[in-house]
Amino acid sequence: MNRALAAALLALPLLTAATPLPATAHHRQAGADLPFVEENAATSPHARTNGTILGPDYHYGTLAAEATGRTAVQLTGQGSYVSFRLTRPANAVDFHYALPDSLHGGGITAPLHLYVDGHAVTALDLTSQYSWLYGNYPFSNRPSVGKPDGQVPHDFYNDIRYRFDRTLPAGTVVKLQIDPGDNAPWYVVNTADFEQVAPPTPRPDGFTDVTQAPYGVDNTGTTDTTDALQHAIDALSAAGQGVYLPPGRYLLTHPFDVDRVRITGAGEWYTELTGKNFGFAGKQDPPSTGVEITGLALFGDVGVRDDSNSQDTGFNGGFSDSHLSHVWIQNEKVGAWILGPSRGLRIDHLRIQDTTADGINLNAHAGPVADTTVSDTFLRNTGDDGLALWSQNAPDSGITLAHNTVDSPVLANNIGVYGAGADITIRDNLLQDTVTRGGGIGIGQRFGSVPMTGPLRITGNTLVRTGQWDPGWDQGTGAIWFDAEQGDMTAPVELTGNTLLDSPFAAFQFKGDPYRVAGVRITDTTIRNVGTYVFQEQAPGSATVARTHASGVAIAGQYRCGDTFTLTDARGNSGWRSTSCSMPANSPLWAYPGTTTFEAATVGTATPAQKVVLQNTGTAAHTLRRITASPGFTLSPDRDRPCGTRLDPASATDPGSWCVVDVAFTAGHEGITTGSLTADGTTVQLVGSTDPLGGSGGDAPPNLALDATMTASSALAWFPATQAADDNDGSYWESQDGLPFPQTLTADLGTPTDESRIVLTLPATWGPRTQTIEVQGSLDGTTWTTLAPATDLLFDPATANHVTLALPAGTHQRYLRLVVTGNTGWSAAQLSEFQIFA
Structure with missing residues (x-):
């Protein structure tokens, strides 16, 4: 890409995190039909806090940038709290939160007290065991900080849910507060999802309770019940009976083979399947058929991504003429990896959170995935694409992704399309807060996928704060982007009635060279607040634009450095005709990690040093003038990449564009010390704590x-x-x-x-x-x-x-x-x- 574009992307002013979402004119509002009301701790009018509001922030490697809304509340020290006043009755809540990692990786555990109307009801058992990844893809749990294109600590958040002993009426105040014994150095609360959970679903007619004789499946969570449950599934499937899992916890250690079977639990809040390396496995070539699974939750134990292991996946394999609905999936590697050949699958009302890889991937590996619908599904904090169509060796065709909500994919896109067959529809989805290396919707000839044939219809979607910095490419990614990495993309793509809000970089991006992007038609699009360009043209090809209106454009309507891409104005447009091929020479430094934590410190003794990276994000060289730290925190030159007086212009390949500062902490007193490292106006938060570590991560150094x-x-x-x-x-x-x-x-x-x-x-x-x-x-x-x-x-x-x-x-x-x-x-x-x- 032209270095002029790469240089100052991170210099752009931050956009509001609270832009209201418009309803789609001819449909209900974009996004999933959710059973909960979500309150953002930092921006909700019903939230109160004496903690620190983080963000809005779009810089990769910060706690705010990975949060829904790019904002969150940080609690530090006794008495620090955040509260929420209920707007409607609720008897359950799910908190999206973050804790620091341990000194050696692997996470800590720490309690945080939960109050209802001023009365403590429990101490929630929070953990960062499933958070914090380091190094290059596919990442590890070993703490490291280094090169900007692959060694940025990330993946900070997890979820914990709690069911109250009664229904709380509207107006009730629910509070999280640091009390004595709550010993994490800090807590970050992003959102609280309040809902009214229905009573447990009783055993339906035609279903057998497998906890009873002759099956004796254990639902106390004390013994491995995998074999007993597999036996029950096989026997009842053969007998034409359904499998009922009553309320309880089921401890599992390997996947279940499912085919021609109906499995139902008492509900996502009552029937919990837990353990390692488990999920529902469909057959492949031919696929399983007639599988119906509903009303349960899968809580895995996956803290790092292992691409050689497919067993820690909620649903894995082929599923034809099947229905997967109302399943909660958390801390697995993937929510659902559907392999072709597969046809006639319906997926709806899933809740997929905190995976280390994709949320749902329709992967035409050994044959096509066809006539499949994914709808009303909520995905948050997936480790790769939220929803992906990967036409790896055959086409995905007849696919509809409708009314889904995809928040904060840690890597890649909210929705990714890699190759495609005929009749693909992506409509009325709410896509928010891409973290890195992707956009809200990514359409690419990538990963060895078959050529796109189209038509691909993208209509009625709302994209909010999507697209993000890609340190591997040294550029920002558009909210909707096309990447002709491995071949021409000339199949018809129709983008109609979409709304793009607060894009930190470009609204639309066309990326190729030498391959072309053509056959794209963009109509009836609303674009409001764009961090760089409305159209970022970096490929040969063309697109037609009609009735598309842009406002709040930071640089220009079009990034154009040549005439290889043609935009045809088909009338009714406004706000995007200006062009530019330049960026500001000077930009703020990018510093990461955004929060550096020193745990288990001893008063009067310096801790081991930790690293903070400073990266120049401007087209011109940057002169380092002043790097300082708050009292208690000392700075020293890094042994391998010390900071001098100059940083070269932004470049993913020039090591002279970044440097490292070593920071140590010496506690002057027991408890928490907060401060900051400041480098020419760019700030990194520093937190020191003398409290002992929780969790296994602090017990021994890693290999x-x-x-x-x-x-x-x-x-x-x-x-x-x-x-x-x-x-x-x-x-x-x-x-x-x-x-x-x-x-x-x-x-x-x-x-x-x-x-x-x-x-x-x-x-x-x-x-x-x-x-x-x-x-x-x-x-x-x-x-x-x-x-x-x-x-x-x-x-x-x-x-x-x-x-x-x-x-x-x-x-x-x-x-x-x-x-x-x-x-x-x-x-x-x-x-x-x-x-x-x-």
């Missing part, structure tokens, strides 16, 4: 090698280097038998990292042996330094075949290499785990 790239000088078939970093002592790496020593095993951590020790293991059942091993380190993979000389290391089953080696103080390397020159137990090098600790 850094689990996120490393492992290579070896040689490997025996079926015993690759990766098995030395798979967190499994039972598997192992073995060099090719009989090859001469030395043999090497290398871990690439991706970025220079502080290391203090390594632990080497073999399977605990193996007999003793001695291996001679040297440890080397390198910053570039070329020049190596000896960190521990060649030493005879005894692997003894009496100590579980574990060996620990301390590294020299100050070790700070990207690569660690083991050089094995002998093994008394075998004619090759052998290791189960090569563990590395900070």
